[in-house]
Amino acid sequence: MSIETRPDTPTPPATPDHPDAHDLSVVELLRRLYALFHNKRFGLLLILAMAVFTLVGVLFPQAPGETLADPAVRDAWLDTMRPRYRGWTDILTALGVFGVFGSIGFKVVTILLALSIIACTTHRLPQLWAQAMAPHVSVRDRFFDHARVRATTVVRADAAPTAALLKADLHKLHFRTIADADGTPLYADRNRFAPFGTVVAHVAFVVILAGVFVTTTFGFRADDLSVPVGSRIEVGRGTDLSIEARSFTDSYNPDGSPSDYVSDLVLYADGQQVAEQVVRVNAPLRWGGWSLHQASFGIAADLRVTDAAGAVVLDEALPLQYQLEGRYAYGKVEVPDTDLLVYLITPASGQVVPDIPAGKAQVEVYRGGTDTPVFTTVMTPGEPVDGVDLTWTFERERQYTGLMLSRDPGGPIVWTGCALLAIGTCWTMFLRHQRLWVRLEAIPQGTRVTLASPDRHDSIFARQVHSFVAGLGDTDTRKK
Structure with a gap:
């Protein structure tokens, strides 16, 4: 023997103290990670996780990403959810249900799923390439007896001219042929790159996931x-933008439903006017990657607050954008440099309530962290009222326009992925890789020709094969 064996010196088994027990090369680690990511069960687990996140995000309202980052804005948004979810609101908030698509878990699953798709695709690419460029052409005789599609005929000619004519006819049908050393065709196929449509579709999914990740990480809404x-308001929330509404017009159908509402808006960046436009629901103002959409409209109340010296503490048009029991409309604001939180309440549109006469407004003032108002009164427009060492004046009502501001840097990426997905889907659906194996047998009557394919059943392809083979047998001019 070239290798000497010594039974008396066995190789010691790996133990925790043995250096080989914990040594793992970088290459081996990467190989194992690659095997994990192209594992079908792991991929299915990631798809299920993505499905759960998506289902929760669809079933529950999702707060815009910047809303949850600002405590005051978050609390105001959660107040709109409490009538629906009541005591569950805080629990759902703690679980992250209202911010699924911006959560770390969703982003991690998005990245892992993209890596899994990449791994599965690259793992399958060599097989697809070999199938397209160097297919396996030699098969056993029993293959022709059990193939899904098979057809046989007899050509009254010798093997050589039959092979030449068979090859020529297959070329006319755009088949590629592969022959043995003496020119006898063994294999034919067409649309050999059709399976690569799935690669394009998989790349499309990765591109879409990349776009989703970019939007959820760097987008704004x-x-x-x-x-x-x-008036003009500051957007805040980490931006240098402000918006001015010059005018607002609404029109209605005969049945009372709104037919159109239009805002004349001016957009400022760092105090400088950068854009202006008349904005409708389907005609947003766009500038520098930002989109400003018309979303709603309603009534605002002008509230003026002064101190004992007559200095203006607060002078603001307060949008009455929240509803209470469908009977009241209200807005809220904090008085600067105090711990006072003010609620201004009026009857909702079309409602008559006994405690607030039409045209008037009720003000309720709370100190921070308390549930009992320290001051409350019903105010008449233009008539000052004193309370908590301040003077309160409800001046008038006017319209406000509700807007949605967004920036979607992943949008072009997602649209690119959608285009690739459409291409890959059409490529896969309308181009089929059609394969045929050929057997020629010399018999006394001439040459028996058998064509067979193991591909899944395709009735159109099967009819074409049978028609082609029947044509070979019926043509006497092929006889030499």
Whole structure:
């Protein structure tokens, strides 16, 4: 023997103290990770996780990403959810149900799923390439007896001219042929790159997931911007943008439903005007990657607050954008440099309530962290009222326009992925890789020709094969 064996010196088994027990090369680690990511069960687990995140995000309202980052805006948004979810609101908030698509878990699953698709695709690519460029052409005789599609005929000619004519006829039908050393065709196929349509579709999914990740990480959306007509508000939330509403017009159908509402808006960046446009629901203002959409409209109340010296503490048009029991409309604001939180309440549109006469407004003032108002009164427009060492004046009502501001840097990426997905789907659906194996047998009557394919059943392809083979047998001019 060339290798000497020594039974008396066995190789010691790996133990925790043995250096080989914990040594794992970088290459081996990467190989195992690659095997994990192209594992079908792991991929299915990631798809299920993505499905769960998506289902939760669809079933429950999702707060815009910047809303949850600002405590005051978050609390105001959650107040709109409490009538629906009541005591569950805080629990659902703690579980992250209202911010699924911006959560770390969703982003991690998105990245892992993209890596899994890449791994599965690259794992399958060599097989697809070999099938297209160097297919297996030699098969056993029993293959021709059990293939899904098979057809046989007899050509009254010798093997050589039959092979030449068979090859020529297959070329006319756009088949590629592969022959043995003496020119006898053994294999034919067409649309050999059709399976690569699945690769394009998989790449499309990765591109779409990349776009989703970019949007959820770097995008912006605020759908609760209320701008009273004739005023200008700061967007805040990490931006240098502000919006001015010059005018607002609404029109209605005969049945009372709104037919159109239009805002004349001006957009400022860092205090400088950068864009202006008349904005409708389907005609947003676009500038520098930002989109400003018309979303809603309603009534705002002008509230003026002064201190004992007559200095203005607060002068703001307060949008009455929240509803209470469908009977009241209200807005809220914090008085600067105090711990006072003010609620201004009026009857909702079309409602008559006994405690607040039409045209008047009720003000309720709370100190931070308390549930009992320290001051409450019903105010008449233009008549000052004193309370908690301040003077309160409800001046008038005016319209406000509700806007949605967004920035979607992943949008072009997602649309590119959608285009690739459409191409890959059509490629896969309308181009089929059609394969045929050929057997020629010399018999006294001439040459027996058998064509067979193991591909899944395709009735059109099967009819074409049978018609082609029947044509070979019926043509006497092929006889030499």
